[in-house]
Amino acid sequence: MRPYDAFLLLSFGGPEKTDDVIPFLENVTRGRGIPRERLAEVGEHYFLFNGVSPINQQCRDLIEAVRADFDANGVDLPIYWGNRNWDPYLTDTVAQMAEDGVRRVVALATSAYSSYSSHRQYLEDVDRAREAVGAGAPRIDLIRPYFDHPGFIDSFADNTRAALRRLPADLRADARLLYSAHSIPTAMSQASGDPECRPGAAGGAYPAQLAEVARLVTERVDADSERGHAHELVYQSRSGPPGQPWLEPDINDRLEELAAEGVKAVVVVPHGFVSDHMEVKYDLDVEALETADKLGIRLVRALAPGTHPSFVAMVRDLVRERAESEAPRAGLSALTPTCHDCPPGCCGQR
Numbered sequence: 043m044r045p046y047d048a049f050l051l052l053s054f055g056g057p058e059k060t061d062d063v064i065p066f067l068e069n070v071t072r073g074r075g076i077p078r079e080r081l082a083e084v085g086e087h088y089f090l091f092n093g094v095s096p097i098n099q100q101c102r103d104l105i106e107a108v109r110a111d112f113d114a115n116g117v118d119l120p121i122y123w124g125n126r127n128w129d130p131y132l133t134d135t136v137a138q139m140a141e142d143g144v145r146r147v148v149a150l151a152t153s154a155y156s157s158y159s160s161h162r163q164y165l166e167d168v169d170r171a172r173e174a175v176g177a178g179a180p181r182i183d184l185i186r187p188y189f190d191h192p193g194f195i196d197s198f199a200d201n202t203r204a205a206l207r208r209l210p211a212d213l214r215a216d217a218r219l220l221y222s223a224h225s226i227p228t229a230m231s232q233a234s235g236d237p238e239c240r241p242g243a244a245g246g247a248y249p250a251q252l253a254e255v256a257r258l259v260t261e262r263v264d265a266d267s268e269r270g271h272a273h274e275l276v277y278q279s280r281s282g283p284p285g286q287p288w289l290e291p292d293i294n295d296r297l298e299e300l301a302a303e304g305v306k307a308v309v310v311v312p313h314g315f316v317s318d319h320m321e322v323k324y325d326l327d328v329e330a331l332e333t334a335d336k337l338g339i340r341l342v343r344a345l346a347p348g349t350h351p352s353f354v355a356m357v358r359d360l361v362r363e364r365a366e367s368e369a370p371r372a373g374l375s376a377l378t379p380t381c382h383d384c385p386p387g388c389c390g391q392r
């Protein structure tokens with residue numbers, strides 16, 4: 043698909059055996075000021091799963107699904123995969139592309155929102171990898187944040203309806219929808235850019251986008267419910283030093299309050315993520331579930347998009363959008379990014 047000669051899946055990376063865990067955590071947190079106790083604690087989450095993070099296999103599954111979708115729709119791009127924090131490392135992938143004679147690449151990150159951690163850091167990863175490879179490195183165009191693309195929204199709406207059906211019928215109508223995303227420092231949130239990509243503009247794009255996705259998904263879920271569901275935004279996986287403010291409320295704290303208000307059932311929708319990786323499998327399926335059990339709240343968790351057909355078709359649509367540089371951006375909200383190239387200040391500073 044002109045002008046591209048390859049597609050790149052850009053992801054976070056995760057360990058796949060016990061011995062990988064500590065080196066992986068060192069890669070993630072180098073220079074980030076994460077307390078040692080927090081690292082030890084997160085290490086235990088991985089050890090509980092024998093050192094295997096689900097994220098790499100989820101990337102392989104997504105690549106297989108995108109390959110089939112590209113083939114069925116006449117998109118003849120080869121597919122590459124590179125990670126920020128673990129093998130296959132992005133720099134090795136860029137070197138491989140250079141060796142294969144690839145000149146111009148369209149890349150999708152497994153992260154749908156604006157902010158330093160979810161978007162700009164991937165741009166920096168790309169720059170660093172290209173620099174390391176040198177003159178033969180291909181040009182790499184990263185697809186813009188895609189949080190309100192209909193394919194992303196529809197996959198969550200579908201998965202949320204399925205989760206509601208897993209609740210006992212008498213709890214369904216009153217179930218609270220809790221939309222959960224990775225917390226970030228409030229300073230990172232304030233610097234997470236402007237929906238219209240105006241450098242230096244107000245910021246706060248990350249929580250604004252999360253709130254908008256929660257609204258859009260709920261609207262679709264409610265369209266086939268007997269009545270509307272109350273919904274709200276919560277955060278998970280807080281890290282960093284104790285005194286540093288991060289986005290709140292934490293899902294566990296909020297569950298306590300909801301129990302006190304008499305809420306009996308919740309559906310947790312991990313709308314801040316694109317697959318059911320470790321932050322979902324541990325922080326929600328183990329920790330938040332335990333909190334809910336203790337409080338007598340029935341909790342079910344909706345699946346993240348993973349290889350949902352709407353999400354896979356979205357990938358192809360975003361590749362087409364990026365290829366036709368003047369094409370209108372597919373987005374369901376007023377927050378759809380208007381730029382492709384994220385000028386400094388657009389998608390977040392550290």
Ligand SMILES: CC1=C(CCC(=O)O)c2cc3nc(cc4[nH]c(cc5[nH]c(cc1n2)c(C)c5CCC(=O)O)c(CCC(=O)O)c4C)C(CCC(=O)O)=C3C
Pocket residue numbers: 054055056057067070071074076080081084095096097152153154157159160224225226227279280281282314315316319320321
């Ligand atoms: C916004 C956001 C996303 C969502 C967007 C996206 O998906 O990219 C995300 C995803 C993920 N985060 C992940 C894992 C970790 N994140 C950490 C630390 C941090 N995350 C942050 C933010 C985010 N993280 C931040 C601000 C930190 C503090 C350090 C720093 O400023 O950079 C740490 C260190 C230990 C800890 O402090 O918890 C780990 C191990 C995994 C892999 C899971 C697996 O293995 O399956 C995934 C997909």
Ligand SMILES: [Fe+2]
Pocket residue numbers: 224
């Ligand atoms: Fe993280």
